[in-house]
Amino acid sequence: MEKWFVAAKKADFEKWAVEFHISPVLARVLRNRDLTEEAQVERFLYGTLKDCYSPWLLKDMDRAVELILKAVEQSIKLRVIGDYDVDGICSSYILTKGLGLLGIQVDTAIPHRIYDGYGLNEHLIQEAARDGIGMIITCDNGIAAAPQIAQAVELGIQVIVTDHHEVPFALAEDGSRKELLPPALAVIDPKQEQCSYPFPGICGGVVAYKLVTALAEKSGNRELNGALEEFLELAALATVCDVMELKDENRILVKEGLKRLKNTKNPGLRALIEVNSLQPERLSAYHLGFVVGPCLNATGRLDTAVRALELLQSKTTAEAMSAARELKELNDSRKNLTARGVEQAEEYIAEHHLEQDKVMVIFLPEVHESLAGIIAGRIRERYNHPVFLLTRGEEGVKGSGRSVEGYHMYEAMTAVKQYFTKFGGHAMAAGLSMEEEDIEPLREALNANCGMVPEDFVPKVHIDVPMPLDYAGEEIAGELELLEPFGVGNPKPLFAQKELTFLSGYLMGSNKSAARYRVRTPEGSVKQLVFFGELEKFDTFLDQKYGPGSAAALYEGRAGLQISVAYQLGMNTYRGRTEVQYVMQHYC
Secondary structure (H helix, E strand, O other), rough: OEEEEEOOOOOOOHHHHHHHOOOOHHHHHHHHOOOOOHHHHHHHHHHOOOOOOHHOOOOOHHHHHHHHHHHHHHHOOOEEOOOOOOOHHEEEEEEEHHHOOOHHHEEEEOOOOOOOOOOOOHHHHHHHHHHHOOEEEEEEEOOOHHHHHHHHHOOOOOOEOOOOOOEEEEOOOHHHHHOOOOOOOEOOOOOOOOOOOOOOEEEEEHHHHHHHHHHHHOOOHHHHHHHHHHHHHHHHHHHHOOEEEEEEHHHHHHHHHHHHHOOOOOOOHHHHHHOOOOOHOOOOOHHHHHHHHHHHHHHHHHHHOOHHHHHHHOOOOOHHHHHHHHHHHHHHHHHHHHHHHEEEHHHHHHHHHHHOOOOEEEEOOOOHHHHHHHHHHHHHHOOOOOOEEEEEEEEEOEEEEEOOOOOOHHHHHHHHHHHEEEEEEEEEEEEEOOOOOHHHHHHHHHHOOOOOOOOOOOOOEEEEEEEOOOOOHHHHHHHHHHHOOOOOEOOOOOEEEEEEEEEEEEEOOOOOEEEEEEEEEOOOOEEEEEOOHHHHHHHHHHHHHHHHOOOHHOOOHHHHHEEEEEEEEEEEEEEEEEEEEEEEEEEE
16 A cells, blocks of 8 residues: 655745746745755756756866877777667767767777676677777776776776766775775766765766767867767766656756757667657657667667667668667567566566565576566566566576665675675666575575665655645646656656545547546536556455445446545647646555
8 A cells, every 4th residue: 555645845935936937836846856945946947058067077087088088199999888778878879979079999899788798898808909909988887897997907908987886895894885996097987985076866878978078178179069969869868768867967968958859860869769650849758768768778688789879870861760660679579578577577476475575586587688677677666675586697697676765776785795796786776697596595685684664665655736636727737847857856746636536437548558537526627537557456446445346337437436646737739639637646
């Protein structure tokens, strides 16, 4: 059962409303986004790229720029080594194209998910040495690759790390932490203790974007300066797909990136938008995270992420369309495999009674290892428990974890690191490799050290403002668009209305997987409420609360059921007609 909370943060809402020409409702929502100062509110509502932070605030940025420009002068061969997810692909594209515009000889290596695993490995270092590479720049990886970077240094290869993941650490006897930084000539990662960057929550794509921005500024290169608009689009895409919080400068970067993506000149991105039947002018953060991004991700999951990079590097529309269609087909295949994987995970949970575990460790040896993270996320959403989904890889066991609020996954894994051959990540997600015989000891250790209590597993619903449907009209719905883009850290506002009377229901969609309900407010007006959630679960709730047959009576138009709802508000356009839309998210 969910627990509902109404936000009660205080501020002078009337003053904010007058000063920023907004409603008191919007002022309350802004305060719920942890904004306390008027300058923060103005930046949130009207911030531009000028309000983003200087790349020179990142530790070692000056050193990295100096080394790269020196490599240009000395004609050193350079290799960018990225990762196989959207963030890694976008980072690789940004750095490879940006460095190429400086005139340096540069190529890209993206690890194969199955054969290479995440990040740097000895094979990639040896390959770089054979190819005469003089400098490696990592992106979206490298912070946890100290042994591999030491090997590169021994082979005479200069290394620059650009990453955003948590820095590995060791615990001293007094309980203090000591960072374990790799022996690179420059390490750019905002998570470092000595890094003074004001907002460490940026992704690898943004770190790469900051590096090319600094290079453009220092070199004065016209072509590189001209490419920054395109690189911003990729940084925005990476931010959304790597599930970074849309706060602070992330929100500005995604907002500005979306503006440019609607008219992108990148043939690959244009093709992906077209093959997915998206309208460029209506492109949103949702489309990046759940439509465009998964197509890029699918190559790294079921094939090789090099194909996604090649799509972004397409020179012609025909070339881009052919690649985009292939990526979409791969993603469609991935969806089917994911659905089956979720079913298998549910069966495993029931068979091994994992509902009793605080941390779920699920071993599905036959599931494609590239789908572990997606399946773990689906199970986490359903049970509200931290989840590790393990599969049998080429060598040993590989897996991904997805966490919940209040459980720092990377720190929990560090406490039991003896069970991993390799691991990395952050508070909410992680990746790992391990031996199969250690699965059960890992499960026991994670649960023994969990520290979570039963209340932590109760889903929390945070209501922004209790607001009657009769008050939630077109003016407020339109005003809420000022808060976009929505996503993690800046969710779409949630409102609540008590005691709506549900009069009738109508199933929608080709699969009848959504519904529209006719409801009467306590004030007597009749509204339409739509629901895209789990209909079977809602029907069970109705039958349990009002007796068997209540759900059937609702769809037959014979109901009068009082239900309190939490809803989202927006404007919906369908067949040329635009109207206010109320979307039920929760009920009790």
